[in-house]
Amino acid sequence: MKWMEKEIQAIFTALNTNADKGLTGAAASTKKAEVGPNKFEEGQKETLLAKIGHHLLEITTIILLVAAAISLYLAVTTGYGYPKVIVILGIVVLNMVLGIYQENNAERALEALQNMNAHMTLVVRDGVKQEIDATELVPGDIIELGAGDMIPADARIIESSSLQVEESALTGESLPVEKDANAIVSEKSPLGDRFNMLFSGCLVTGGRARAIVVETGMDTEMGKIASLINATKKTETPLQKRLKELAKRLSIVALIAVSLAVAAVPETLPVIVTITLAYGVQNMVKKNTIIRRIPAVETIENTSVICSDKTGTLTQNKMRIQQIWSVGMTPKPVEETFDTSENELLEMLSLSNNATIEVTDGVENIIGDPTESSIIRLLNEKGLTKKELEQKSPRVFELPFDSERKLMTTIHEVEGGFLSITKGAFDRIPVAFSEELLEQAREIHDRFAEKALRVISVGYKCYAEMPEDLTAEALERDVTFAGMVGMIDPPRPESKRAVSEAKRAGIKTVMITGDHIVTASAIAREIGILEEGDKSITGTELAEMSQEELERTVRDYAVYARVSPEYKIRIVQAWQKNGEVVTMTGDGVNDAPALKAADVGAAMGITGTDVSKNAADMVITDDNFATIVDAVSEGRTAYENIRKTIYFLLSTNFSQIFIMFIAITLGWGAPVVAVQLLLINVVAEKSRHKRLCSPL
DSSP states (O other), X not given: OOTTTSOHHHHHHHTTOOTTTOBOHHHHHHHHHHHOOSSOOOOOOOOHHHHHHHHHTSHHHHHHHHHHHHHHHHHHHHSOOHHHHHHHHHHHHHHHHHHXXXXXXXXXXXXXXXXXXXXXXXXXXXXXXXXXXXXXXXTTOEEEEETTOBOOSEEEEEEEEEEEEEOHHHHXXXXXXXXXXXXXXXXXXXXXGOTXXXXXXXXXXXXXXXXXXXXXXXXXXXXXXXXXXXXXXXXXXXXXXXXXXXXXXXXXXXXXXHHHHHHHSOTTHHHHHHHHHHHHHHHHHHTTEEESSTTHHHHGGGOOEEEEOXXXXXXXXXXXXXXXXXXXXXXXXXXXXXXXHHHHHHHHHHHSOOOEEEEETTEEEEEXXXXXXXXXXXXXXXXXXXXXXXXXXXXXXXXXXXXXXXXXXXXXXXXXXXEEEEEEOGGGSOBOOOHHXXXXXXXHHHHHHHTTOEEEEEEEEEESSOOSOOSHHHHTSSBEXXXXXXXXXXXXXXXXXXXXXXXXXXXXEEEEOSSOHHXXXXXXXHHTSSOTTOEEXXXXXXXXXXXXXXXXXXXXXXXXXXXXXXXXXXXXXXXXXXXXXXXXXXXXXXXXXXHHHSSEEEEESSSOOHHHHHHOSEEETTOOTHHHHHHHHHHHXXXXXXXXXXXXXXXXXXXXXXXXHHHHHHTOOHHHHHHHHHHHHHHHHHHHHHHHHSOO
């Protein structure tokens, strides 16, 4: 149902609830019995028997079992040869044990990363406010939310005040969204533009809200993504395809004769492959990568395209001020030394601010809107603290930020009177500009915007006494313009190097994000993803493009902006149709379906959601995009070791087959054959020792 379009009273009627008293306890129990608990359906974990069956169905294992059966038949009929049967079966068991052991280790490491804390929420039932477990929520419940609360279910806003919600886990948009109960939203509006709705799993960063739950569990937008993940099938890795093809060819060769079949099968191949990949897994753990599926070690080596999320993956997910302009001065980077007027501008921005940053043992604990937090972060870097400013100029009144005004005003008691500070969008501050100042301010604003910087402007008014009229119309009129700052979520320092190294390794990096196309393109250009001749495209434009057209033109695009989860899968599949091996990196719930559809899904371990980690083949525990490059290097080393091993085994086995064939043809005796095989094995052993001891 399109809850964003319906009248609020119609929603109360449809869900049989009361705006003031909420549901009754009995009604809530009845609804819970109908719709189930408010949680996602968990995918069934693979049982031990299923894991054993999975390994036994590998074609190389099947060949070994057939060889063991043939050897057993010959041993029974001839009376000797039992050790070979035991050796082959032992190798099958060892290969299976190693594989299952490594997969279990990865699962335990992943579980250690997941936050298992219970989620409580404030709900109104029978007219009484009470805290309940979020899993107990049902459609029709009235919930109340404030800054710092996690939204427990999809809900339509009843009333709100200065409400801002961070929806990056769902949309990929790094900036908080301003919500409004009275917003008019059409059915075709994307998730990021449904301003009268709240979505499960997102975070309230500012303001407060009262809302009615409309969807729970698997019916929420997050639940739909979970369903999409379950419906996405994992493709075979390049290593699995190669080994299967090799095993088929060996099977054909083995049909020449029963005796030759047993000799032709390199029974140590599966266990050597498993040991080599397991060794690669251990090396990757040391490099901050947890491998959930062993073949991913080799598959990452074949990667030719990396589809990466922007927010928190290529960027730091921390808004930072880059430029500052104080009236009468020249715009400058914030790394330079500030003069008096620029310090005053920063202090005003910090006073009219509700964010706080506490640093404990070098770790930042940020409370509040990321935009406001960036101001406080810069204040700290300049050697000041918000606490010191508030002691010097205490706040006595506030007009909260409003989505219609796009302004926030505070009044502070200062020496000689009171100071009113107004900050917000440049075109909303009612300043009495001179023609010259207005032209200069517009030119600097546009210069900041061209760099994809988000601009915050500030103005002020001085009063001898506390003003009596505290309305926005009075306080925010004819203010004196002080200047502006430009901020952006900056790239990780190592991202540019990692993208460059990937390019040198023949790997193309593509950015897929829910952010705006101007911001995404600017970041991509700075990192090196968007180069001369590359194009950017939005989700709206992508929606109008057929899959066939996308497959034909996918190589033209380096940046995809404002895309939804299903579009990410389309992009991954389009690259795969072009014969590319795709690694998808990401951290949000919105990345999970594409993580599963890709040849290798790489989730972020710190900022990544549990859903994305469960869908991925590997987890990057330090959230460092550059770690992908290290993983590629380790994968290539593992692949090279496997390739050398296969060449060694095949050369040894087929040399033995050839000698046996010549011996049978020429009628040589058993002693001659034995000597020949012994010489081959001695030479092969020396060659093997030399190969394994040589650097890669």
